[in-house]
Amino acid sequence: MEMDGWKPFRLRNDFVRCRFMQVTHIFHSGFFVETEQADFLFDWWKGTLPARTDDRKPFYVFVSHSHGDHYNPDIFGLDADAYLLSWDMKPLIDERFPDLRDSRRLFFLRPHQSLVSEASASSEAGQAFILQNAPGMSRDSLAPSTLFSVYTLASNDLGVAFVVRTPEGSLYHAGDLNNWWWDGDADDRRLAHFYHDELSRIKGTHFAAAMIPYDLRLKEPGYGIRDFLRYCSADAIYPMHENADIASAKHAFASDPLMKGVQNVYF
Numbered sequence: 001m002e003m004d005g006w007k008p009f010r011l012r013n014d015f016v017r018c019r020f021m022q023v024t025h026i027f028h029s030g031f032f033v034e035t036e037q038a039d040f041l042f043d044w045w046k047g048t049l050p051a052r053t054d055d056r057k058p059f060y061v062f063v064s065h066s067h068g069d070h071y072n073p074d075i076f077g078l079d080a081d082a083y084l085l086s087w088d089m090k091p092l093i094d095e096r097f098p099d100l101r102d103s104r105r106l107f108f109l110r111p112h113q114s115l116v117s118e119a120s121a122s123s124e125a126g127q128a129f130i131l132q133n134a135p136g137m138s139r140d141s142l143a144p145s146t147l148f149s150v151y152t153l154a155s156n157d158l159g160v161a162f163v164v165r166t167p168e169g170s171l172y173h174a175g176d177l178n179n180w181w182w183d184g185d186a187d188d189r190r191l192a193h194f195y196h197d198e199l200s201r202i203k204g205t206h207f208a209a210a211m212i213p214y215d216l217r218l219k220e221p222g223y224g225i226r227d228f229l230r231y232c233s234a235d236a237i238y239p240m241h242e243n244a245d246i247a248s249a250k251h252a253f254a255s256d257p258l259m260k261g262v263q264n265v266y267f
Contacts (some may be wrong), residue, residue: 002174008247012257021168024050025175025187025267029070029175029240031211035168038147040079041210042162042173043070049078058117058129058147060084064175065159074099082117082131084109084150086159088173105133110152114138117147137202153177153201154231156194169208172234176241178213179223195224199231207234214239229262237265 027047033040035052038058041049045068052059063071063081066088075083076097083199085093087110092101100106107115114134129147137151142165152160157176164171177193181188212228214221225237242249246267253259253267 002180014039017023017143021166023236023238023266025238026050026240027210029173029213030171030239031238031240033171033209035166037054040148040164041075041080043175044070045072050228060148062150062162062164062173063089063101063159064154064161064173065089065157067158067176068237070159070175071143073097079184079247081105081129084115084131085098086152088159102163109150109152109160110181111160112136112153114149114151116149118143119147137163139205144197149266151202153198154194156180156191156198161198161237163202165206170205172202172207172210172228172232172253174210174212174224176213176238178215179220179227179239180215181218181220183219192223192227195227196231201229204258205232207240210234210237210244211238211240213217213241216243216245216248217242221252221254222256225262226258232265240266242267 008167022034024032026032026044030044030047030051030191039052040060042062043064053213057260058081061075061083063085075231082105084107087108090108114136115131116134117129117131119129134149139156143254148164148166155161155175155177161175162173170252177198180191212225214225239253240248
């Protein structure tokens with residue numbers, strides 16, 4: 001699946017470069033994404049953070065929900081320009097980090113909420129940006145003054161999934177939004193229906209990189225990626241939530257008939 005100027009190529013085992021975008025899978029569901037104008041960190045829990053190549057660029061940290069395998073309290077020592085946190089992180093912050101309660105750098109996002117980062121009118125050469133609410137997920141081209149926009153989907157587990165649009169391309173981080181097919185019972189079918197409803201909100205969207213669970217504990221770990229590709233397309237797919245067993249995840253993916261034909265996959 002290619003788009004003009006968007007053919008990704010493999011550089012090393014841990015990242016792909018698409019134009020001016022570099023995506024690094026850190027561990028489990030943690031990713032670091034570097035673009036020409038900004039850096040983004042998603043759901044960092046464990047693993048060594050990549051060194052930022054230019055710490056003058058804006059830096060944003062995302063947390064999809066408060067489960068312990070998607071969140072590390074050390075994020076608050078990273079001196080990010082802003083923290084975009086799922087709504088369920090608010091009680092945790094209030095209890096464990098009371099000094100952060102009134103921080104203007106923390107944004108708590110509910111499902112189907114949009115934010116946009118615009119260059120401040122008072123900034124010089126667009127070096128300062130402000131985050132503000134936006135109406136829904138726009139599919140229009142980003143304005144020249146926009147650094148990025150974010151739209152959230154509701155998770156069928158906890159928290160939100162993130163759709164982040166940048167001038168270099170769009171990113172999808174599922175958090176724990178997935179087709180959680182454990183044994184095919186009524187609850188699994190309900191979760192699958194929920195998943196499809198959320199994906200329908202972004203139907204037809206093309207992503208530079210999509211980070212989606214491929215959890216080997218499931219009876220059908222590939223359902224989430226399969227369903228995502230029925231609604232959207234992506235230059236690069238990153239299976240995640242592999243519980244540290246990359247080798248087994250790669251082997252299972254390669255032999256999974258549902259994943260046959262899925263290209264540009266990077267663990």
